[in-house]
Amino acid sequence: xxxxxxxxxxxxxxxxxxxxxxxxxxxxxxxxxxxxxxxxxxxxxxxxxxxxxxxxxxxxxxxxxxxxxxxxxxxxxxxxxxxxxxxxxxxxxxxxxxxxxxxxxxxxxxxxxxxxxxxxxxxxxxxxxxxxxxxxxxxxxxxxxxxxxxxxxxxxxxxxxxxxxxxxxxxxxxxxxxxxxxxxxxxxxxxxxxxxxxxxxxxxxxxxxxxxxxxxxxxxxxxxxxxxxxxxxxxxxxxxxxxxxxxxxxxxxxxxxxxxxxxxxxxxxxxxxxxxxxxxxxxxxxxxxxxxxxxxxxxxxxxxxxxxxxxxxxxxxxxxxxxxxxxxxxxxxxxxxxxxxxxxxxxxxxxxxxxxxxxxxxxxxxxxxxxxx
Amino acid sequence: xxxxxxxxxxxxxxxxxxxxxxxxxxxxxxxxxxxxxxxxxxxxxxxxxxxxxxxxxxxxxxxxxxxxxxxxxxxxxxxxxxxxxxxxxxxxxxxxxxxxxxxxxxxxxxxxxxxxxxxxxxxxxxx
Numbered sequence: 201x202x203x204x205x206x207x208x209x210x211x212x213x214x215x216x217x218x219x220x221x222x223x224x225x226x227x228x229x230x231x232x233x234x235x236x237x238x239x240x241x242x243x244x245x246x247x248x249x250x251x252x253x254x255x256x257x258x259x260x261x262x263x264x265x266x267x268x269x270x271x272x273x274x275x276x277x278x279x280x281x282x283x284x285x286x287x288x289x290x291x292x293x294x295x296x297x298x299x300x301x302x303x304x305x306x307x308x309x310x311x312x313x314x315x316x317x318x319x320x321x322x323x324x325x326x327x328x329x330x331x332x333x334x335x336x337x338x339x340x341x342x343x344x345x346x347x348x349x350x351x352x353x354x355x356x357x358x359x360x361x362x363x364x365x366x367x368x369x370x371x372x373x374x375x376x377x378x379x380x381x382x383x384x385x386x387x388x389x390x391x392x393x394x395x396x397x398x399x400x401x402x403x404x405x406x407x408x409x410x411x412x413x414x415x416x417x418x419x420x421x422x423x424x425x426x427x428x429x430x431x432x433x434x435x436x437x438x439x440x441x442x443x444x445x446x447x448x449x450x451x452x453x454x455x456x457x458x459x460x461x462x463x464x465x466x467x468x469x470x471x472x473x474x475x476x477x478x479x480x481x482x483x484x485x486x487x488x489x490x491x492x493x494x495x496x497x498x499x500x501x502x503x504x505x506x507x508x509x510x511x512x513x514x515x516x517x518x519x520x521x522x523x524x525x526x527x528x529x530x531x532x533x534x535x536x537x538x539x540x541x542x543x544x545x546x547x548x549x550x551x552x553x554x555x556x557x558x559x560x561x562x563x564x565x566x567x568x569x570x571x572x573x
Numbered sequence: 574x575x576x577x578x579x580x581x582x583x584x585x586x587x588x589x590x591x592x593x594x595x596x597x598x599x600x601x602x603x604x605x606x607x608x609x610x611x612x613x614x615x616x617x618x619x620x621x622x623x624x625x626x627x628x629x630x631x632x633x634x635x636x637x638x639x640x641x642x643x644x645x646x647x648x649x650x651x652x653x654x655x656x657x658x659x660x661x662x663x664x665x666x667x668x669x670x671x672x673x674x675x676x677x678x679x680x681x682x683x684x685x686x687x688x689x690x691x692x693x694x695x696x697x698x699x700x
Binding site: 231232236237238241425429498499500502522523525530552 | 607610613630631632633634635654657
């Protein structure tokens with residue numbers, strides 16, 4: 201049985217550029233272009249890469265109570281999120297597990313723009329409607345808007361040629377602006393660890409904007425393959441792999457994303473699903489935690505590989521792994537029992553029946569280069 | 574006889590003058606795999622036809638390389654340890670994987686010819 205794959209507004213452009221297309225979250229997406237994952241990855245770290253991330257879900261919340269309402273679903277300070285700023289958040293469930301992770305931007309005028317994962321967007325929309333549908337307007341922009349990411353040290357040079365004001369933005373700032381005459385929302389953020397932008401654009405003008413950006417000398421098209429290796433080097437989580445509904449933010453090592461004001465000792469403590477469980481775990485310590493892992497051989501260690509100690513006892517599992525083109529070495533992230541989380545702890549992954557030595561390491565693996573002004 | 578033979582698993586074989594057979598993966602296979610970052614080569618031992626003798630790790634995934642015929646591996650390509658990208662750059666040349674002595678030397682000639690392999694690729698592409 202085959203089901204018709206969904207297409208982003210850039211589908212024809214991907215094919216024209218010679219992309220290898222694969223199914224991802226129900227969408228027909230480019231995994232790589234003719235340059236290949238390795239070159240695309242390195243080009244992004246060296247110059248600028250253009251990614252089609254239109255499969256992700258953009259949802260607009262409007263109304264005087266929108267921020268207050270959203271705070272009941274995320275452990276993040278939304279009420280005091282300044283206009284023109286974006287923040288990382290996650291939807292939690294009653295057990296403290298992560299339903300999805302997302303970006304929240306304050307557009308001003310009581311409007312919040314959310315960007316959620318493609319695979320979760322319908323569930324997220326239902327979740328929002330069920331819990332806060334009576335408190336604000338919830339408008340999915342799934343077909344209305346496309347999303348492009350322009351990432352890399354020269355992203356600013358390329359984009360500022362078309363919209364000079366974006367050069368002044370700093371990491372996580374968010375603005376509404378015209379790019380090449382097209383009304384866009386632009387954030388200075390991304391999923392690669394590099395400086396760069398994410399650009400929300402009306403679907404019917406997305407292709408025109410993508411072509412305009414690709415015409416800039418620094419910019420090359422980049423597929424999902426390199427998007428994955430870039431985010432892994434940056435130590436960033438991929439929902440459904442590095443966290444899920446059975447993983448808490450504490451276990452996922454995402455305590456930093458829980459705003460101080462929403463923590464147990466904060467002024468607006470709790471008030472989000474699973475708060476008690478998350479606070480208790482923060483207090484007592486999680487039994488397992490996400491860590492960075494550096495294989496000590498050339499063998500890539502991939503998702504699902506069992507992690508064992510010196511005696512061969514199972515102590516965890518790899519959640520993401522592969523080869524880092526910038527690191528020029530294999531790298532992984534995994535969940536290990538709490539007693540193995542200290543940096544430089546030796547652990548082993550079982551790959552094709554053999555023990556591959558690894559070392560627990562800090563993330564990100566490659567230093568981020570966000571523009572903080 | 575230096576003409577290449579092929580398997581449906583996208584390996585090529587070349588019978589050498591010394592009675593050994595060199596094995597690698599085809600240009601089609603390396604293109605499908607993408608950038609190769611690591612090759613786990615076989616042990617110098619006997620393998621049955623169809624056994625996973627080697628593993629190719631690309632940026633994207635791990636893929637098995639299967640023993641094309643019963644036989645004993647006698648040599649592996651030492652260059653692949655330091656330069657796995659040779660599999661992409663010269664799949665039919667310096668990117669070879671291993672040499673083996675087939676249990677039945679005649680079996681090599683029964684594998685796919687270049688024409689038959691090309692037809693297989695074409696059929697796969699149209700499927």
